[in-house]
Amino acid sequence: MNEIAIKKDGEIIDTQTAKECGFEGEQIHLDNSPESLEILRHSTAHLMAQAIKSLYPDAEFYVGPVVKEGFYYDFKTSAEIGEGDLKKIEKQMLSFAKKKYLIEKYEISMDEAKEKFKDDHLKLEVMKRIPSDTVSIYKQGEFEDLCRGPHLPNIGLIRYFKLTKIAGAYLGGDSKNEMLTRIYGIAFATKEALKEHMTMLAEAEKRDHRKLGNEMKLFTFREEVGAGFPIWLPAGGRLRARLESLLFKAHRKRGYQPVRGPEMLRSDLWKTSGHYQNYGENMYFTHIDELEFGVKPMNCVGHIKVYEDELHSYRDLPIKYFEYGVVHRHEMTGALHGLFRVREFTQDDAHIFCRADQIEEQIIEVVDFVDKIMSTFEFDYKMMISTKPEKAVGSDEVWEISTQALKNAMDKNELAYEIDEGGGAFYGPKIDIKITDAIGREWQCGTIQLDFNLPERFHLEYNGEENDKIQPVMIHRAILGSFERFIGILTEHYAGEFPMFISPTQVAIIPVAQTHKEYAKLLSDKLIDINADSEIYVKNDSLNKRIRTAEKTRVPMIVVIGDEEIKNKTVAIRDRRTREQYNLSEEEFLKLIQTKINEVNF
RNA sequence: GCCGACAUAGCUCAGUUGGCUAGAGCAGCUGAUUUGUAAUCAGCAGGCCCGGGGUUCAAAUCCUCGUGUCGGCACCA
Numbered sequence: 001m002n003e004i005a006i007k008k009d010g011e012i013i014d015t016q017t018a019k020e021c022g023f024e025g026e027q028i029h030l031d032n033s034p035e036s037l038e039i040l041r042h043s044t045a046h047l048m049a050q051a052i053k054s055l056y057p058d059a060e061f062y063v064g065p066v067v068k069e070g071f072y073y074d075f076k077t078s079a080e081i082g083e084g085d086l087k088k089i090e091k092q093m094l095s096f097a098k099k100k101y102l103i104e105k106y107e108i109s110m111d112e113a114k115e116k117f118k119d120d121h122l123k124l125e126v127m128k129r130i131p132s133d134t135v136s137i138y139k140q141g142e143f144e145d146l147c148r149g150p151h152l153p154n155i156g157l158i159r160y161f162k163l164t165k166i167a168g169a170y171l172g173g174d175s176k177n178e179m180l181t182r183i184y185g186i187a188f189a190t191k192e193a194l195k196e197h198m199t200m201l202a203e204a205e206k207r208d209h210r211k212l213g214n215e216m217k218l219f220t221f222r223e224e225v226g227a228g229f230p231i232w233l234p235a236g237g238r239l240r241a242r243l244e245s246l247l248f249k250a251h252r253k254r255g256y257q258p259v260r261g262p263e264m265l266r267s268d269l270w271k272t273s274g275h276y277q278n279y280g281e282n283m284y285f286t287h288i289d290e291l292e293f294g295v296k297p298m299n300c301v302g303h304i305k306v307y308e309d310e311l312h313s314y315r316d317l318p319i320k321y322f323e324y325g326v327v328h329r330h331e332m333t334g335a336l337h338g339l340f341r342v343r344e345f346t347q348d349d350a351h352i353f354c355r356a357d358q359i360e361e362q363i364i365e366v367v368d369f370v371d372k373i374m375s376t377f378e379f380d381y382k383m384m385i386s387t388k389p390e391k392a393v394g395s396d397e398v399w400e401i402s403t404q405a406l407k408n409a410m411d412k413n414e415l416a417y418e419i420d421e422g423g424g425a426f427y428g429p430k431i432d433i434k435i436t437d438a439i440g441r442e443w444q445c446g447t448i449q450l451d452f453n454l455p456e457r458f459h460l461e462y463n464g465e466e467n468d469k470i471q472p473v474m475i476h477r478a479i480l481g482s483f484e485r486f487i488g489i490l491t492e493h494y495a496g497e498f499p500m501f502i503s504p505t506q507v508a509i510i511p512v513a514q515t516h517k518e519y520a521k522l523l524s525d526k527l528i529d530i531n532a533d534s535e536i537y538v539k540n541d542s543l544n545k546r547i548r549t550a551e552k553t554r555v556p557m558i559v560v561i562g563d564e565e566i567k568n569k570t571v572a573i574r575d576r577r578t579r580e581q582y583n584l585s586e587e588e589f590l591k592l593i594q595t596k597i598n599e600v601n602f
Numbered sequence: 603g604c605c606g607a608c609a610u611a612g613c614u615c616a617g618u619u620g621g622c623u624a625g626a627g628c629a630g631c632u633g634a635u636u637u638g639u640a641a642u643c644a645g646c647a648g649g650c651c652c653g654g655g656g657u658u659c660a661a662a663u664c665c666u667c668g669u670g671u672c673g674g675c676a677c678c679a
Contacts, residue, residue: 072674083607083673167674168605175676179605182674210672214613223609223652223670279679297679332603333670335677391679425679444678513636540636548640562638574639581639 002030004152005039014039014150016105016138030157032193038066043103043152044093044161044187045071050143051092052077052183061145062122062171062180070186074169076122081181086163089183093161100156101141105149107134113146122180125171160194161187164201204439209491210338216496216554218487218504219339228336228343230484235504235553238533240483242502244324247348247373247480250602254369256322256350261302263326267292272457273301274393278426282329299325300451300476303351304458307472312462317472318354318362324483325349339488346483352475353460359450359473363409363431366448366477370433372602373479377490379435383415386423386430393427394453402450403429425476427453433479437493445481445489450474497576500556500596506532507593508550512543512562519566523559523586530594547574556596559589 005014008025012035018024028035045064048071052059056077064073108116110127113135117123123146127135138147140155152158165184171177188194205211213219218236225231232240248258267285270276275283275297284295296302303321312319325347335341354362367383374381385406388399406429410417417431424430428451434444451474454460461469480486490498500506507527511520520536527534535555537546543560550558559571571589574581584592 080606165673166606169675170604173675175604179675181605184674221671227670275679282679329679332677334603334675336671341678389679423678427679510639512638515636542635542642543637543639545637545641546639551640558639560639564638572639579639 002153002157003027004030004036004157005150007035012039012150014105015153016103016151017149020105030152030189032189036189037187039150039152040158040189041066041071041185041187042150043155044158044185045073046103046138046140046143046145046147046151047093047096047155047158048089048163048183048185049073049075049145050096050140050155051089053143054096055089055092056081060120060122063126070164070184072169072182072184074122074171074180074182076178076180081166081183083166086166086183090161090163093158096141097155097158099141100154102154103151104139105136105151106139107136109134113137116144117146122171158187160189160191161185162194162198200439204441204492207439207492207495208338209340209488212491212496213339213488215552216504218491226343227333228331228341230339230342230344236487238504239498239502240487243480243483243487246501246600246602250369250372251320251322251350254320254365255318256320258323259303259306259321260323261296261299261305261325264293264295265301267294269301270294273304273454274426274457275301278391278393282331284328284330295328296325297327297329298476299323299327299347299349300351300454300474304454304460304474307351307353307460308458312353312472314355314462314464314470317462318352318358320350320352322348322350339484342484345485347478348480348483349476349478352477353455353462353472354475355462355470356473359405359475360409360412362475363406363448363450364413366475366479367413367415367431369602370446370448370479374433374435376600376602377493379437379493381433381435383410383417384420384423384432384434385410385417386420386425386432388429389422389424389426391426392424394456398452398456399429402452406431406448406450425449425451427451428476430476435489437489438495439492441492443485443489445486446479447477447481449476451476496554498554498556499600500593501598501600503556504533505535505553505555506557506597507534508553508555508558509534509536510543510546510550510558510560511536511538512560514538516561516563516566519561523561523571526586526590527593530590530597532593532597551576557593 005012005028006018006023006025007028008023013023030036049061049064052075056079059075059077062074064071110133113127114124126146135146136148137144138149138151163183163185167182168179169182171180186197188197216235217233218239219233220231222231267276279297283297286293306321327347328344331341331343352362387403428449430447430449432444433446434442436442455471455474460472462472464470509520509523511517517538524534524536537550539546547558556576558574561571565571569586570583571586572581572583
């Protein structure tokens with residue numbers, strides 16, 4: 001085992017520094033522990049820089065940190081580097097590693113450093129951000145880099161790595177700055193760990209909802225339709241309809257009323273709401289009869305108009321309106337990504353108009369609603385409170401009150417949350433729900449937003465006990481976020497193997513021969529009666545072929561029927577997961593399906 | 603929007619340094635076969651090679667402008 005660093009007072013110190021300062025502490029060996037990988041990957045980033053410098057001598061380097069999924073280095077060179085060059089760089093890295101250069105460290109003054117890197121404007125940029133008078137330099141062979149470490153003692157220890165991606169990145173993460181080249185990589189202490197990681201990446205790729213959506217015929221996109229406008233195919237339509245209907249019932253149980261606003265509204269209204277000023281660049285507008293209309297990017301204004309349709313008493317509150325609201329938002333081209341980021345989507349949107357003293361109970365009720373849904377789909381989740389953003393309407397005081405109200409509701413009910421400073425909506429602070437899927441990735445879905453501003457802007461009111469006019473509070477909330485995004489996430493979460501209750505097709509029926517078609521149709525009708533969709537595979541293919549075809553659709557259950565089954569009024573079931581077969585009477589079978597579909601209640 | 607890559611049949615992909623009639627598998631259609639748990643056999647059809655414009659005797663192939671997709675960055679009210 002190689003000692004690569006020590007841990008002293010919780011701090012990781014590389015061997016170079018430890019020797020220099022005479023420190024001693026707990027030894028860190030080269031293995032796949034987080035501390036060890038951090039050092040290894042950081043040094044691998046340097047080795048990559050060394051290789052790049054030798055291949056592209058004019059290269060200048062910015063920063064090369066370790067990140068969650070490995071490491072990267074940002075640099076600039078006059079040469080054009082593409083995906084194909086990664087292999088070449090890897091090869092060069094290996095050949096340097098074989099030379100087993102020691103990684104040496106020394107300190108110099110900031111002025112000396114500026115002189116040393118005077119030809120590298122990126123390094124000078126880095127130094128501008130370092131407040132100290134001295135900096136440390138790490139040297140391996142001819143290559144020297146400004147760095148605070150920690151590093152491996154020897155680059156010969158770097159053996160199992162892979163350069164994974166090449167992309168552009170803004171200097172300092174600011175889109176006003178120049179764009180640099182960024183190469184991502186990953187490194188491990190053992191060959192097995194690297195292999196496992198690559199397998200995991202392949203698994204994530206297999207689950208990609210864009211690929212599965214295409215294979216399973218859920219949805220598609222077409223160039224001639226326009227970027228970011230999804231087309232729902234029959235199978236996707238069925239899946240979506242199931243989700244919608246489950247959720248409809250759940251809303252009704254909780255006292256929400258279905259309503260619907262128009263797809264576009266006069267721009268004057270968007271000016272009143274503040275969307276025109278704060279969100280206009282993402283909106284689609286159209287002019288007709290000398291009037292300007294804005295296609296809705298949110299549903300709140302429509303729901304406000306529903307609220308305004310009659311006078312409300314304090315006794316009526318809370319009033320809850322919900323709508324599967326279709327919205328259009330002009331997202332930037334580079335942001336579009338399958339169903340995850342689109343320009344037209346449907347939100348499971350609702351607005352709760354309530355009294356100030358009802359805020360807490362309403363927030364808690366929504367949080368509970370979220371919990372029911374997310375746990376049904378086996379998602380872990382966490383909540384974030386987002387505060388006032390740069391672009392915002394309303395006074396600081398109102399923002400302070402509403403942010404505090406959200407925190408109070410969470411604190412009082414001992415719900416854990418994190419703070420996202422400046423991440424709120426322009427009209428109010430929000431609680432975002434971030435879910436974690438089956439392979440550990442995080443997604444932002446639902447959101448609960450507290451809004452004092454729109455009621456003010458639209459002069460909403462209700463009659464109080466003294467027959468006085470009081471302004472209601474508005475809570476905007478979506479639980480799935482959007483059907484598009486949520487179905488995309490579900491697809492990856494389940495790797496396409498949707499549970500029975502939302503699966504596009506519940507059962508595939510395969511008659512052994514043509515003579516069994518009639519019974520198949522009979523079964524299929526009985527399934528429709530219990531709200532289950534089935535598909536009969538009657539094509540003139542071998543039995544084996546039809547089973548294979550059905551399996552590939554990832555249908556939860558396949559039933560085969562032949563002479564046996566018809567005689568005994570049974571079905572032969574083949575399970576998707578286990579591929580085992582068993583027989584059930586027709587009655588038992590229908591009951592099983594019914595149970596599986598109805599087992600879910602949000 | 604920015605950096606880079608890519609776009610060939612419904613889908614997945616071949617297509618030599620620009621050069622004969624642009625190919626394959628799957629899916630589709632037709633016929634034979636009537637099947638007991640992951641691919642029966644044979645035949646047929648299917649293409650404005652993403653769209654404009656250009657270079658060339660000759661363009662799927664080279665250049666250019668769009669459109670779309672992918673990987674990141676920035677964005678995500």
